[in-house]
Amino acid sequence: MSSTPTVRWGILATGGIALTFTKDLLLDPATRGVSSVKHTVVAAASSSSKSRAEAFLKEVAAPSDAKAYGSYEEFAEDPNVDIVYIATPHSHHYQNARLCLEAGKHVLCEKAFTVNAAQARKLAEIAKEKNLFLMEAVWTRYFPLSIYVREQITSGRIGHIARVISDNSMALDPEKSFTDGKHRMVNPDLAGGALLDLGIYALTWVFQTLYHTQPEKTRQPPKLLAFVKPYRGTGNADEHSTMILNFPRSEEEGGDAHAVATTSLRVATSPGASQDTPCVRIQGPKGEIQVFPPSFRPTKTKLILSDGTIEEKDWVYPGPGKGSNWYSGFGDSQHSEGEGRGMFWEADEAAEAILTGRKEAKFENLDESILIMEIMDEVRRQGGLEYPSKIETLDYPVQL
Template structure:
């Protein structure tokens, strides 16, 4: 058996989500049945404190990694194969630009950027430079997502005509968040649509668009309408509803931090994928469901459990990136860059219809 392909990661932005990702990286891949890939947390950088980067590496189980006190140093490290960007949404675009311009492949946390034009610039730059680029929407790589996409393609529930997807959490923002918190701070591209709504839209797009034959996709681009409710104190959105109309189907995506999708956390259905023969009901939370039910008329209910065998489940997106690097692919087939652009376009459209724009320094393509 050949040795596993090893990828050395550089972690840009040592916050909470980067910590979860990195802890998954250092897990033994065999715990999830993977033998062809190995990950190393090679380095991490904080723009504010070298000590913070050192503490981060120790905390995630990579004490031998190299700590840097600037992002430029991390990106310049010749021992780093790929950069994982996990800073606030407002910073994704300039930091992706920095990494790509330095010749480094990039995996960037969702949402890719603040707006479509920023994402389009990154896509064009990566393609021109022949560099791998991927949005880290971890949900796309869960076995549960893979299984459900396969069920749709094989026609298990007939022709899928409608999808309802929701990710809502009752968080009482006035009590929980200071106005400087990234969730409600417009200067950090806060708001529910870009943070939670992207997961609801992920389910709409991965079920109604991604599963289409390649030949029909160019004629299947959706039209989008939507609305948002704004947070009185800072002006970002705290609730939203998005209707995505494809030629032969409709997706309805909602998210909120005012109400809960599942008040008692009892595997309440978060996504309903409805076909002409039945439906698939996917558990809450939409970002990491652990089970689903197949309901076919006249055949009852089939329950399928999909627990994460170890870690949080962020390792599957890292495995995908590693295999793409190994195989010389510039983008993932599971989350093509075109689909990242389509989701960004949907969120742009809803924000424009609601008159919601971030500060110009955040929306700008000039960096």
């Protein structure tokens, strides 16, 4: 009997999102019903010091022989690494991902993929030239909840979608939370602001429901009208952005469809974290699908049909369960004992693609990632939002 293949991961950067991803990654896949692949961590790198990488590997309970690096360049040359998970700020994604691709490594890169579409296109070009797998880590697309929502749409239960309303906003009180202006959420040098960090999820729900569900050969990019309010504290970062999109479709497919995607650092999708207000409403002539916040990790959906049918579903994020003394979360939030964060599903997708020879992800290929970056470029153009040239550039290597 053949053993389950194991994919060997390297983790580039050791901050909060890297910690959460890696803890999820090292869970037994059987806890989520996966038997086709296993994951291990063979290396981690910190730009600050080797000792920080060593501490990270210990904290995530990586295998004892996993190597720690204090240099991304040395890390990228490790022959034991199959795929690299990049967990740096978006401002650094292009430089970091290109480093790993040039070294012959498959790459799973955190969202937003890059700072602009030109950088995303260049990474895709390099991956194709080198026959490497490259994927934007939009974890939300791989949730069973998201797959269910898309299936309800493609089955025609609510008819052709007429409109999607999507929001991902947090009342972060930036003047108090990010007083010195250096935090990645507001720092222009780190491509800060609501758009690339939070707005990507508002757009994710628009695109995965209204664009991705259309036939690939006939779907068309949307037209966009956008408004941006700058965050006064740091200037070139958005406090909130509002996007109105028109998706062209044939009359047979229901004609043009509209979407509104919003994001903010100032106000919340669901004030007081009550999570009782839908963050996404997908509307058709036969009813609508509601998704409840947070939009990046929702736990509830509600299908409301015009005939009076109501289907509510609660979605569980699997893990080792109660009694395991294992905890996951992000930042100050922590889930119940034994409950996973949900980042393992995107890792499974990346690993299975590598094992089967696929070079792109199933639920968001590189063309779609690039298109969404183009939309965010246009939001910034219409809103007059520019980041420093050193993080917008295609030049490589650039020391950031």
